[in-house]
Every structure is written in C-alpha cells, then in structure tokens.
Amino acid sequence: xxxxxxxxxxxxxxxxxxxxxxxxxxxxxxxxxxxxxxxxxxxxxxxxxxxxxxxxxxxxxxxxxxxxxxxxxxxxxxxxxxxxxxxxxxxxxxxxxxxxxxxxxxxxxxxxxxxxxxxxxxxxxxxxxxxxxxxxxxxxxxxxxxxxxxxxxxxxxxxxxxxxxxxxxxxxxxxxxxxxxxxxxxxxxxxxxxxxxxxxxxxxxxxxxxxxxxxxxxxxxxxxxxxxxxxxxxxxxxxxxxxxxxxxxxxxxxxxxxxxxxxxxxxxxxxxxxxxxxxxxxxxxxxxxxxxxxxxxxxxxxxxxxxxxxxxxxxxxxxxxxxxxxxxxxxxxxxxx
Numbered sequence: 001x002x003x004x005x006x007x008x009x010x011x012x013x014x015x016x017x018x019x020x021x022x023x024x025x026x027x028x029x030x031x032x033x034x035x036x037x038x039x040x041x042x043x044x045x046x047x048x049x050x051x052x053x054x055x056x057x058x059x060x061x062x063x064x065x066x067x068x069x070x071x072x073x074x075x076x077x078x079x080x081x082x083x084x085x086x087x088x089x090x091x092x093x094x095x096x097x098x099x100x101x102x103x104x105x106x107x108x109x110x111x112x113x114x115x116x117x118x119x120x121x122x123x124x125x126x127x128x129x130x131x132x133x134x135x136x137x138x139x140x141x142x143x144x145x146x147x148x149x150x151x152x153x154x155x156x157x158x159x160x161x162x163x164x165x166x167x168x169x170x171x172x173x174x175x176x177x178x179x180x181x182x183x184x185x186x187x188x189x190x191x192x193x194x195x196x197x198x199x200x201x202x203x204x205x206x207x208x209x210x211x212x213x214x215x216x217x218x219x220x221x222x223x224x225x226x227x228x229x230x231x232x233x234x235x236x237x238x239x240x241x242x243x244x245x246x247x248x249x250x251x252x253x254x255x256x257x258x259x260x261x262x263x264x265x266x267x268x269x270x271x272x273x274x275x276x277x278x279x280x281x282x283x284x285x286x287x288x289x290x291x292x293x294x295x296x297x298x299x300x301x302x303x304x305x306x307x308x309x310x311x312x313x314x315x316x317x318x319x320x321x322x323x324x325x326x327x328x329x330x331x332x333x334x335x336x337x
Contacts (some may be wrong), residue, residue, distance in 0.1 A: 021089065033069035035261065037253065040078040041202050044225040046273055048283050049097050049152060049245055050074055052276035066130040067237050068261060070095070078200035089145040091252040093274065097152055101182035106144045106264040109137055110246075114184040114329050117308040119156075119242045122281070124334040129244060138246075147249040149266075150273040151187050153172040153280035154243035155219030159236040160228065161326070163214055165297050166236045168306050169193045170314075177215040178204055184321075187218075188314045192307060208232060219243045221280065224287035236297045238307060247273070251300075 014119030021317035037060075043049050044159075050072065057070035078093060081102045089106075104110035112133070119125045128134055129151045159166060160286055166172055170194045177194040179185040180201070189196040194215065199207055205211050209229045216228070220235065222243075247269065254262060288296065319327045 004030065005034055014138060017286070032250045033067055035064075035068040035257070037068070037070045037094040038073065038078075038188045039070050039097075040073045040093055040095050041078075042076040042081050042084070043074060043222065045074050046236055047074075047152070047225045048276055048279040051279060052152060052272050053097075056272040056277060059272065060265065066263065068265070071200070076200075077164055079199040079201065080202050082200075085146070085248065086230075088248050088250045092248065093248070094253040095133050095149075097247045099154065099180060100244050100246055101180040101185060103141075103246050103248075104182055104184070105141055106146070108321050109326065110169055111141055111182075111184055111318050112137070112240065112326055113244060114182060115318055115327065115330065116186075116188050116240045116311045116314060117304075118334050120334075122242075124243045124336070125244075125337065126335050127228075128330055133214075133326075136175050137237075140245075142246070147250060147251055149247040149249055149269050152245040152273060153277045154245045155221050155284055156239040157217050157241040157243045157282055158220055158223075159215065159217050159238045160223060160232045161234050161236075162208065162232050163234070165234055165295060167297065167299065167303050169197075169310065171315050172215065175214040176293070177217075178207060178213040179217070184318060187317055188311065191313055196336070205231070217241075219284070221283035221287045224283075224291060226321050228278035229291045233293065234295050234297070237299060238304070238308065279302060 039053050041047075041049055041053070053070055053072050057072075060068045061116065078087065079099040082097075082105065084096040085098060085102060085106060097245060100110050100113045104114065116322045119128075134151060138150075141148040148186060159172075161172075161175060164171070165177065173193045175194050177189055177196045178199045179189055181198040186196045186198060197213075199213070203228060204213075204216060205228065206214065208228060214230070217238075217240070223229065223232070223235070257265060315327065
C-alpha cells in the first residue's frame with residue numbers, strides 16, 4: 001500500500017523490478033490505483049497462487065471503481081518466504097502467500113500442520129483448516145505482527161529425486177535431501193533415513209541441477225511450475241503432508257483501510273480462496289499429464305506404512321512444541337471424530 005512508511009529499500013527493489021519487467025501490476029488500467037497493495041510470493045507466474053492474486057486484483061478493482069489494486073512480485077523477487085514474512089511484520093510489504101513451514105518459525109502452533117501422514121484427503125484437510133483449529137491458527141498470528149487472511153492450497157506434498165524409484169525408506173537411505181527451513185521437516189526425513197538439510201526455495205533449482213541435493217519434497221504442481229522435472233525424474237506419491245499456503249497481510253495495511261474498503265477486501269479474499277482451491281485441485285492432474293518423462297511411483301498401503309510407522313518420534317516432538325492437546329484435537333478433527 002502506498003503509505004509513507006514503505007521503506008526506501010523496498011521502493012528501490014520495486015522500482016528495479018518494474019524496470020526489469022518483473023514486478024507485475026495486475027491491472028490494465030492506465031492510472032495507478034489510489035491504494036496499491038504490494039503482494040509477494042516465491043512461486044512462478046504460472047502457479048495457482050499467482051493466478052489467485054490476479055483474480056483478487058480484478059475483484060478489488062471492479063468493486064472499488066479502480067481505487068484498490070495489487071502489484072505482484074513473484075519468484076522471490078522480494079526475498080524468500082522468511083524474508084517476506086519479516087517484511088510484512090515491518091510494514092514494508094502488504095501481502096504474501098507463504099508455506100506454513102516457515103510460518104512455524106514465527107508462531108509455533110503452525111507446527112501442528114507439519115504432523116506427517118495425518119491428512120488422508122482434502123475433506124480431512126478442510127475439516128481442520130476451515131474449522132476452529134484453522135481459524136485459531138490464523139487468529140494467533142496477530143500476536144506476532146501478522147494478519148492471517150486465509151489458507152490457500154499448494155497441494156499434497158510428494159517425494160522427488162534424481163536417482164531411482166523409491167518404494168521404501170531403505171531406498172532413500174543416505175540421499176542428500178532438501179527440506180524447508182523447519183526443524184520438524186528435517187527431523188521427519190532424518191527418521192526415515194535421508195540426509196536432510198534446509199535451503200531457501202529460491203535457491204533450490206540450482207542446487208538440484210548441480211547435484212548439491214539428490215531429493216526434495218513438494219506438491220506436484222509446484223514441481224512442474226518450477227521446471228524441476230528438468231533435473232528430477234522420479235516422483236513418489238507419499239502424500240506425507242498437505243501443503244497449505246497462508247495468505248498474510250500487514251496489520252498496518254489492514255488498519256489504514258477504511259471500514260468499507262476492508263469489508264470489500266475481506267469478501268474478495270474469501271471468494272478468491274474458494275476459486276484458488278479449485279484451481280489447485282486441477283493443477284496436479286495437468287502437471288502429471290505434461291511430464292511424461294517423469295516416473296511416478298504409487299505406493300501400496302504396506303509400502304506407505306513403512307514410512308508412516310517411523311513418525312512416532314515426530315508426533316512427540318510436535319507435541320512438546322505446541323502441546324499434546326492441540327495435536328490430539330487436530331488428529332481427531334482430521335479423522336472426523
């Protein structure tokens with residue numbers, strides 16, 4: 001949002017992005033909107049998150065007669081996910097959608113969403129995210145200087161590698177594996193038998209290309225969008241985690257909106273959230289069809305159990321961080337109890 005407290009550093013970055021043709025003003029209007037929200041993310045311009053921001057912009061422009069719009073900075077142009085979260089806290093960035101894993105570094109309750117093999121399908125996911133647990137997580141972000149707007153979908157996370165098909169933890173033994181900057185993720189893959197290390201997402205393609213890492217994990221649609229298929233030819237359908245994006249906003253940005261504009265904004269976010277999830281559901285199937293050179297391994301129930309049965313220490317670890325009550329409530333809600 002064009003407020004005076006926008007830092008000189010961020011103004012410079014935005015100007016550089018516009019000169020280079022990278023910062024995207026998601027509107028064809030000749031005049032810049034009176035309220036221009038700067039939104040960052042680490043995904044590509046073909047991702048469902050990017051498309052959702054573009055759709056959100058259209059709704060805001062239409063419903064405010066062009067007064068409110070969004071300028072989008074994709075591909076980590078304004079820093080990695082952690083840096084974007086920090087920029088929102090400082091009031092230097094208005095919005096971003098980020099993975100839940102780095103959010104846990106700011107609010108430990110988000111480690112609840114890192115419990116492996118809890119979610120069996122999307123129904124189990126949305127019972128949690130759209131219910132009391134999910135709303136509680138979003139509301140809790142106000143304590144760390146963030147506004148949690150919604151959970152968008154990044155898809156179920158899968159295991160990928162450049163070496164061979166993986167059917168069991170033994171097949172992964174010793175592999176150098178990139179994880180997000182999240183200690184629960186690192187601990188989980190270590191339990192399975194990999195050799196995990198964190199790395200910023202913006203650096204991942206180069207690291208995979210150079211062989212710094214043999215394996216990584218993430219949603220199939222993101223794997224396709226980021227062209228990881230050029231350097232990774234094996235995907236194992238583990239569905240070990242559901243990848244949610246958290247749509248964040250700056251408290252300063254929300255406070256500086258009028259009551260009317262804030263209501264318009266929140267209504268548009270709610271509608272766009274539903275649309276984004278529909279886009280994401282379709283994205284995995286489209287990505288698979290577009291990657292015939294990639295071998296996709298479907299695990300049997302017995303093979304999947306070999307992975308999931310190693311997770312007891314991880315459940316204990318998460319329980320120590322957020323309390324066993326929240327862990328038990330999440331599991332029970334996911335299972336429909």
